Amino acid sequence: MGTFTKVVLTATLVVFLAVRWTAPRFDAESLRGARVLVTGASTGIGEQMAYHYARFGAQIVITARREKVLQQVAEKCLSLGAQKALYIAADMASESDPDKAVDFALENLGGLDYLVLNHIGPSPFSMWDGDVEHTRWLMKVNFFSYVQMAWRALASLEQSKGSLLIVSSLLGKMPSPFVAPYTSTKFALNGFFGALYHELAMNNSNVSISICTLGLIDTESAMDKVRGVTNVPAYPATDAALNIIITGATRQPELFYPWFTQIVTLSKDWFPSATNYIIQNSYNYNP
Ligand SMILES: NC(=O)c1ccc[n+]([C@@H]2O[C@H](COP(=O)([O-])OP(=O)(O)OC[C@H]3O[C@@H](n4cnc5c(N)ncnc54)[C@H](OP(=O)(O)O)[C@@H]3O)[C@@H](O)[C@H]2O)c1
Secondary structure, eight states, X not given: OOHHHHHHHHHHHHHHHHHHHTSOOOOGGGGTTOEXXXXXXXXXXXXXXXXXXXXXXXXXXXXXXXXXXXXXXXXXXXXXXXXXXXXXXXXXXXXXXXXXXXXHHHHHHTXXXXXXXXXXXXXXXXXXXXXXXXHHHHHIIIIIHHHHHHXXXXXXXXXXXXXXXXXXXXXXXXXXXXXXXXXXXXXXXXXXXXXXXXXXXXXXXXXXXXXEEEOOBOOHHHHHHHTTTBOOOOBOHHHHHHHHHHHHHTTOSEEEESTHHHHXXXXXXXXXXXXXXXXXXXXXXXX
């Protein structure tokens, strides 16, 4: 191993350990009675976040499109200990539903302490085939509705010294094949909320923003896409959900889950050719 590589690896390890040791301590009690809106909570990571918030005794509003499923999730939240568990069906591709969901939460909870933006519209796992209309629609669901909801909730979060949690992806930092429209929406989120993070800090705002970068998580929708296509390990949705919640509660600006996604992100800039080679050869693909 060359001296340069040794220095880079040591520096990476030191930074990683320093970040871990200096991370603020999570106080579960701080979430008792907290007023939370979680989007995309009918299934997957959003559903798991709803259950964790419920166990912590939070007051929750959940949203997604399927009302019947939301009702079942809300009932389970109450049985797990949520002080309140309400739901509202909303389609984030619509012009008005993002506002409607935030207004519902503000009215029924009397304000918000956490806005957790997590939903994504379904998108194919395939090579780009020129479907511009789908990309436009996905931008609406995965990006514009986030911007709209964040703006709608900002005054209440300011008042409550609240937090905005953005669930993003490693694919929002590192483009990969088969997901061009999805990757674009996640890059857009990182750009917009990264800029907003600075603006809020420069205005001494009370609102914290946490951008959560996730690797592959074992939700049904994700596993259906990658089964037999890649051997990248998938991590448990319930653990990802808990890590997102802790990141928001401790007001940390970033989460990398699992931890090595941070190293992968760095490797893209430090060793671009090697990283591109690994990416292109980590799928079972025959043209
Ligand atoms: N799973 C992974 O491997 C992975 C990796 C990196 C990042 N992430 C991120 O983690 C978050 C959650 O992912 P996930 O795997 O848990 O997703 P998921 O299981 O597919 O769940 C998506 C959620 O969004 C809702 N939704 C879909 N279209 C909608 C629309 N038009 N309007 C409103 N809600 C809509 C779905 O409910 P309805 O169908 O009822 O509307 C569902 O509740 C996403 O932001 C994703 O990018 C996931």
